[in-house]
Structure formats: C-alpha cells, structure tokens
Amino acid sequence: MDAVERENADRQKRWAKEQKVGEGTYAVVYRGREVATGRRIAIKKIKVGQFKDGLDMSAIREVKYLRELKHQNVIELLDVFSSKTNLNLVLEFLDSDLEMIIKDRSLVFLPADIKSWMAMTFRGLEFCHRNHILHRDLKPNNLLIASDGQLKLADFGLARDFADPGHKMTCQVITRWYRPPELLLNSRYYGSNVDIWSVGCIFAELMLRTPYLAGDSDINQLDTIFRALGTPTEQEWPGHTKLPNWHQPSTTYPKTPLRDLFTAASADTLSLLGKCLVYEPRKRISALEALNHPYFFAIPYPTHPSKLPRCAAQLASRAAEEAEGGDIDKMSTGPGVKAAEPNNRKRKLTSPEEFRVRSIARKLDFTKQANSP
Amino acid sequence: MPTADAETTAVTTKKPLYEASTQFKHWRYSPESLADVRSKLNEAAVAVIRQTFEAYEPGSSANVLFLNAGEEHLLVTFYVTRITQLCGHFRFPEEVEATAATYLKRFYLKNTVMDWHPKNVMWDIQFQERLTALFLATKTTNNPISLEAYTHNIPNTNPSDVLDLEFLVAQSLGFEFSVWHAHRALWGIWLDIQALDGVPTDFAKTQTSLYDTALNYVRASRLTDAEFIYTPSQIALAAFSLAAPEIAQQWLKSKQAVSESNPSSPTQIPPGILGSLEFIKGLIVNAGQPPETEAVREVDRRLRLCKNPEKVVGSKAYLARKAEQEKKAEEKRNRKAMEVEKAAAEGVDPFGDELERPKISLVDYDDDDDDD
Numbered sequence: 001m002d003a004v005e006r007e008n009a010d011r012q013k014r015w016a017k018e019q020k021v022g023e024g025t026y027a028v029v030y031r032g033r034e035v036a037t038g039r040r041i042a043i044k045k046i047k048v049g050q051f052k053d054g055l056d057m058s059a060i061r062e063v064k065y066l067r068e069l070k071h072q073n074v075i076e077l078l079d080v081f082s083s084k085t086n087l088n089l090v091l092e093f094l095d096s097d098l099e100m101i102i103k104d105r106s107l108v109f110l111p112a113d114i115k116s117w118m119a120m121t122f123r124g125l126e127f128c129h130r131n132h133i134l135h136r137d138l139k140p141n142n143l144l145i146a147s148d149g150q151l152k153l154a155d156f157g158l159a160r161d162f163a164d165p166g167h168k169m170t171c172q173v174i175t176r177w178y179r180p181p182e183l184l185l186n187s188r189y190y191g192s193n194v195d196i197w198s199v200g201c202i203f204a205e206l207m208l209r210t211p212y213l214a215g216d217s218d219i220n221q222l223d224t225i226f227r228a229l230g231t232p233t234e235q236e237w238p239g240h241t242k243l244p245n246w247h248q249p250s251t252t253y254p255k256t257p258l259r260d261l262f263t264a265a266s267a268d269t270l271s272l273l274g275k276c277l278v279y280e281p282r283k284r285i286s287a288l289e290a291l292n293h294p295y296f297f298a299i300p301y302p303t304h305p306s307k308l309p310r311c312a313a314q315l316a317s318r319a320a321e322e323a324e325g326g327d328i329d330k331m332s333t334g335p336g337v338k339a340a341e342p343n344n345r346k347r348k349l350t351s352p353e354e355f356r357v358r359s360i361a362r363k364l365d366f367t368k369q370a371n372s373p
Numbered sequence: 374m375p376t377a378d379a380e381t382t383a384v385t386t387k388k389p390l391y392e393a394s395t396q397f398k399h400w401r402y403s404p405e406s407l408a409d410v411r412s413k414l415n416e417a418a419v420a421v422i423r424q425t426f427e428a429y430e431p432g433s434s435a436n437v438l439f440l441n442a443g444e445e446h447l448l449v450t451f452y453v454t455r456i457t458q459l460c461g462h463f464r465f466p467e468e469v470e471a472t473a474a475t476y477l478k479r480f481y482l483k484n485t486v487m488d489w490h491p492k493n494v495m496w497d498i499q500f501q502e503r504l505t506a507l508f509l510a511t512k513t514t515n516n517p518i519s520l521e522a523y524t525h526n527i528p529n530t531n532p533s534d535v536l537d538l539e540f541l542v543a544q545s546l547g548f549e550f551s552v553w554h555a556h557r558a559l560w561g562i563w564l565d566i567q568a569l570d571g572v573p574t575d576f577a578k579t580q581t582s583l584y585d586t587a588l589n590y591v592r593a594s595r596l597t598d599a600e601f602i603y604t605p606s607q608i609a610l611a612a613f614s615l616a617a618p619e620i621a622q623q624w625l626k627s628k629q630a631v632s633e634s635n636p637s638s639p640t641q642i643p644p645g646i647l648g649s650l651e652f653i654k655g656l657i658v659n660a661g662q663p664p665e666t667e668a669v670r671e672v673d674r675r676l677r678l679c680k681n682p683e684k685v686v687g688s689k690a691y692l693a694r695k696a697e698q699e700k701k702a703e704e705k706r707n708r709k710a711m712e713v714e715k716a717a718a719e720g721v722d723p724f725g726d727e728l729e730r731p732k733i734s735l736v737d738y739d740d741d742d743d744d745d
C-alpha cells in the first residue's frame with residue numbers, strides 16, 4: 001500500500017462507525033465515536049461512484065470550506081477519509097437543529113432565547129463572511145444544535161467564496177422561503193447580504209414559530225415578500241426593475257410596519273429584523289454590524305446556550321451521554337452572550353409544559369456542574 | 374490555531390485569515406525541511422521499488438539507476454509547465470491553472486514520480502496525475518466542467534483515467550482544497566497602488582503592462598518552491614517589485630505607515646519581508662523557468678527503467694499484485710456471504726438494527742470500513 005493510502009487507512013481507524021441516524025439527498029449519516037476518546041461524532045458517508053463526474057460539487061464545497069473554518073458556531077469537520085468508493089466526512093455530533101426546536105410545540109421561546117440563537121447565528125456567519133465565504137443555504141434545519149446548546153452553521157454544500165466582487169454567480173441558491181428578492185429576480189452579482197436576508201427570515205420565524213415568507217412557488221415567493229414588506233419603490237431599491245427577472249407586479253402592496261405582525265417584539269428587535277430584510281442588498285446590515293446592534297446589548301440578555309429550550313430528542317441523548325459519563329461540555333458562553341440569571345423572574349410566567357422541560361434541562365446542568373472540577 | 378473562544382462580538386484583534394488556513398498550517402516549509410521531505414520520500418520510494426524488483430526477479434535491481442530527489446523534482450517542475458499547456462487548451466481561468474499547479478506540487482511531496490500510473494502508452498509520463506489534478510481543480514475552484522467534455526477534448530482518454538486517481542490525489546492533498554494564490558495577492562497590490570498618493574487616475578489604463586509583467590513573474594514563481602516557503606503576498610510583492618521596483622517600494626512604505634499607526638491592521642506587513650523579498654526575486658529569476666528539454670528527456674528515459682513495476686500494467690509485478698488483491702476480495706465476499714447466511718438462519722437482519730432499510734442505495738453498504 002502506498003504511504004498516502006496507508007495514512008488514509010490510519011485516519012479511518014481513528015473513528016468507529018455505529019448506527020445510521022439520517023439520510024440526506026447525497027449522503028447517509030451515521031453516529032460514531034472517536035476511538036481514542038469515546039467522543040461522539042457523526043460520519044457523513046457520500047458515495048462517489050454514483051456521480052459520473054467523480055467527487056460531486058456539494059461534497060467538494062463542504063470539504064473545502066469546512067477544512068478551513070474553525071469556529072464555535074460552525075460545525076467542525078474533524079477528519080476526512082475515503083473508503084473504497086465513498087468519501088467520509090467526520091463531523092462533530094449534533095443532536096438537533098433549529099427547525100426541530102421551532103416545531104416542537106411544547107417549547108416556549110423567551111425573547112432572550114431568540115436573542116441567544118440569533119447571536120450565535122450571526123457569530124458563525126460573521127466568521128464565514130470574514131473568510132469571504134457565502135453560505136447560500138441558511139435555513140433553520142441547517143442550523144444544528146450541539147448538546148451544550150451551541151448553535152452551529154452546517155451544510156456548506158452550496159457555499160462559495162466571493163473574493164472577486166465582479167464575478168458572476170448562480171442565482172439558483174438558497175431554499176425558496178429564505179431566498180432574498182435579488183436572487184428571485186435572477187441577479188447574478190451578489191454578495192454576503194444574501195445570507196443576511198436568510199437570517200432575517202429565520203429571526204422572524206423564531207418569533208412566529210412558522211416560516212415567515214412561505215411562498216408556494218418561485219414566482220409566488222416574490223409576491224409573498226412584497227405582500228409582507230410592501231412593494232419596493234425605485235427609491236428604496238434603485239435599479240431593481242432592471243434585474244433580469246423583473247415583471248411589473250399587478251398589485252402594489254403598501255408598506256405595513258413590522259410591528260403589526262410582530263406585536264410583542266421590542267423596538268430593538270424590530271430594528272434589527274428590519275435591517276436584515278432591507279430590499280436594497282447593499283443597505284442590508286452586515287453580520288458584523290448586526291453583532292454590534294443595540295438589540296444584543298439590551299435587556300433581556302441572551303440566554304446562556306446551556307439554558308436554551310431543547311427538544312425531547314436532545315434531552316434524551318444528553319441524558320444518555322451523562323449516564324455514560326461522557327465529557328461533552330466545555331460550556332463556554334459565547335462572548336457577547338451574557339448568561340441570563342438562571343432564576344430569571346420571567347421564567348415563572350412560562351407555561352407548565354415548558355417549566356417541566358426546563359427543569360429537566362436545569363437538573364442536567366447541575367449534574368454537569370457537580371461533575372466538573 | 375485560532376481558538377473559537379477568542380472570537381468576540383466586537384471583533385477586535387483579528388489574526389490574519391491566511392494564518393488560520395490549512396495552507397499556512399500544513400504546507401509551509403523552510404528550504405531545508407522541503408529538501409528533507411523530498412529526499413526522505415525519494416529514499417523510501419527507492420527502497421520499496423528495489424524490493425519489488427528483487428521480489429519478482431532477484432538481482433534485477435542491481436543495475437537500475439533510480440532517480441534521486443533532484444531528478445524527481447526536475448520532472449515535477451516539467452509537469453507543472455504541462456499543466457499550463459492543458460489549461461491553455463481549455464482556456465481555463467488563472468485560478469484553475471494556479472490551483473492545479475499547486476495540487477500537483479503538493480501531490481509530489483507525498484508521492485514519488487517513480488510510481489507510475491499509466492494506462493495508455495500514448496501518454497507521456499505522469500499524464501494521468503496531471504489530468505486528475507486539473508480536473509479536481511476545476512471543481513474546487515467552482516469552475517466545473519463535465520467529465521465528458523473534459524476527456525472529449527483530450528485525445529485517447531476516457532473518464533476512468535481521470536477518476537481512478539481522484540481519491541489518491543485528494544488524499545495526498547489531505548482533502549485540503551483551498552489554496553491562497555499569489556496572483557490574487559498581486560491583484561490586491563495592484564488595486565492598492567492605484568489609490569496611492571500621487572498616482573495618476575488613469576494609471577490602471579496606461580500601465581497595464583506593469584501588471585502583466587508582474588503577473589508573468591507570479592506565473593514563473595509557480596515553477597519554483599516559493600509557495601511552500603513564502604506567503605502569497607510576499608511572492609506577489611516580489612513579482613511586482615521585479616516589474617516596478619520603485620512603485621513596489623512606495624506601496625510597501627504606505628503599508629508600513631498603516632501598520633505603525635494601527636498595529637492590528639489586517640494588512641500588516643509581516644516582519645522580515647524586506648530580506649525575503651530579495652530572496653524571492655532571486656528565486657523567481659533563477660528557478661522560475663521550465664527545465665531544459667534535454668535534462669527532462671534524460672531523466673524521463675531513466676524513469677522508464679526504474680518506475681515501480683507494480684504500477685506498470687501487464688508487468689509480472691503488477692499481475693502478481695492484482696492477483697493478491699483479487700484473492701483478498703474473494704475471501705471477504707465469501708466471509709460476508711457466510712455471515713449473511715448464518716444470520717438468515719438465525720433470523721437476524723444482517724444489516725443490524727436500522728429502523729428502515731434505504732430504498733435507494735446511496736452508499737456502498739458492502740463497504741465495511743475496517744478492512745485493509
């Protein structure tokens with residue numbers, strides 16, 4: 001065996017594959033462990049043989065970008081190896097995703113919880129953008145949640161770099177409901193602000209607990225956006241009528257204040273949300289600016305990740321892990337996310353259902369604290 | 374290693390991104406360590422191939438003149454020049470060419486040129502590696518072309534010639550596909566220069582030849598070890614300095630002024646740049662050219678006599694190795710079949726306790742990952 005193949009085989013031996021946990025469009029995902037430490041991992045196995053062009057672009061992009069990006073709020077690619085005709089990505093194991101949490105009706109979100117998820121999302125995204133990488137597929141089920149509550153950007157299968165601003169790019173990216181208007185209008189020159197729009201949609205969804213701009217076709221999507229945010233004027237989005245896919249809409253929707261829909265949201269919240277959903281891409285807030293927005297510095301402070309609502313699957317898997325004495329938590333609060341008081345008075349106002357879930361979560365946390373040195 | 378925990382909301386001190394890259398962490402060498410890597414690789418390769426020769430025909434390695442590390446390196450440099458030809462043929466963008474060249478150079482820090490993977494006698498040496506490295510580069514730089522179109526344009530190739538080595542190339546690169554290039558850094562310098570005090574507004578228009586000359590020096594640097602030793606911006610500055618020394622000085626001064634007034638500026642000039650600048654210029658001027666045809670021909674002739682016989686289709690050693698592999702696979706299939714039968718007899722699902730079996734086979738379920 002050649003040295004390179006031997007090295008590959010040695011890498012492979014560091015990871016033990018266990019049962020299958022999921023299946024995506026081009027991969028099967030297994031749970032597994034790092035042999036040396038017992039650390040839980042996920043192995044994403046991509047069969048290359050089925051692609052007539054060899055390693056496919058999603059896999060290439062995922063490997064290319066995750067190899068470079070190391071950040072608390074970006075899924076960690078621990079290793080890559082090949083086995084016969086498969087490419088295997090070893091990823092940190094993440095119990096659930098934000099979509100599961102949003103859909104779990106037994107969970108009640110506090111404004112501080114939403115703030116915490118948003119802070120982690122923007123932190124991960126700012127890191128990508130600083131590295132000149134566009135994610136281009138942000139949506140709740142690509143925001144995975146670790147057992148310590150940390151949110152991680154995942155699925156870089158559509159990502160690309162944007163070092164070159166004048167470079168033509170495909171507009172066929174981002175899942176419809178999270179796709180910004182410039183892409184719906186087939187703009188081929190865009191930038192990091194496409195991801196910001198998606199984050200705005202996710203922000204709104206966290207408050208509404210249902211997708212905010214859920215168009216049922218690509219054509220209808222633009223109409224859905226205009227209905228919600230008002231038909232853009234030439235003044236607020238100069239040049240948009242010159243974009244390739246522009247058709248003069250039959251109805252002109254008036255601008256309705258976000259407050260009408262998001263009745264309970266604070267002024268800071270609506271200010272940041274509005275800045276993410278600005279029509280003119282260049283006027284949209286950047287991830288870095290967002291992190292410095294007053295919203296993140298105002299009361300209530302973001303919930304500590306470990307105290308965030310978590311869904312049943314997560315609780316079960318966390319409990320199992322603790323029972324095994326697994327060492328999972330390095331439990332650091334992301335800077336800027338100040339931990340809320342565990343006994344925040346507001347907690348008393350939450351539903352009994354939620355109280356139950358939270359108390360379990362807290363109990364687990366106490367176990368952890370007792371275990372830690 | 375930048376620790377994630379150091380990332381703060383108000384991003385204050387930023388480590389230059391380049392320093393967090395896999396290129397910076399895994400593909401930088403000193404001239405000495407680079408020479409060391411190559412000579413160790415060469416020694417190990419010679420030992421293995423000598424053994425293979427001996428195993429099949431005792432005494433047969435005695436008269437073989439194996440290539441030394443310097444000769445291997447000469448061939449690799451030659452292959453890089455051929456990448457340029459292929460790219461010209463396809464009119465691939467600079468990014469593809471530069472990336473493929475880097476892939477090929479990195480590949481031969483892990484593989485010897487004496488391991489030959491030819492399938493078609495029409496090809497010159499190491500053609501398959503080049504084809505694969507370039508095809509991979511089209512994908513990793515987001516300039517994909519269908520394999521069909523790719524091989525269609527190269528005589529006597531078929532898709533499997535390209536794909537057979539894709540894993541080997543990717544593995545050799547450590548699956549690290551992202552490359553920081555000097556030509557990009559040069560573009561950055563070029564934009565900066567246009568904004569310097571006293572530079573006329575039509576500078577970019579009237580002085581494009583300066584940029585082109587500098588770009589050609591960057592291209593020449595690809596035939597050297599510069600990218601393994603220096604940062605892309607150092608190489609770009611050296612190239613620009615060869616084209617227009619005074620403007621390069623002016624640019625450097627302006628950057629130093631910025632760094633002094635703002636020590637955490639992301640465009641800070643790395644210490645020691647001036648010393649290395651002269652060195653890189655020397656490297657580009659002296660080593661940045663295609664190797665002499667005669668020298669290549671001579672080494673190539675010897676390569677044909679000392680290449681690893683296990684990799685030469687049809688040779689005794691190749692056939693023996695194939696037979697060995699076949700036997701192993703056969704044994705494994707038998708083992709599997711027996712397991713399945715046994716499990717069936719016991720009423721156990723051999724696929725384990727998965728809740729549902731996949732409808733379409735996305736992955737090769739036969740591929741148990743623990744053997745060889």
Ligand SMILES: Nc1ncnc2c1ncn2[C@@H]1O[C@H](COP(=O)(O)OP(=O)(O)OP(=O)(O)O)[C@@H](O)[C@H]1O
Pocket residue numbers: 021022023024025026027028029041042044091092093094095155
């Ligand atoms: N890091 C991980 N830890 C734990 N489970 C994971 C991890 N990554 C993926 N999974 C599980 O595997 C499933 C498939 O993941 P994958 O990323 O391949 O596809 P997807 O994003 O769900 O779908 P698509 O391929 O259509 O984008 C996920 O739905 C999830 O249940």
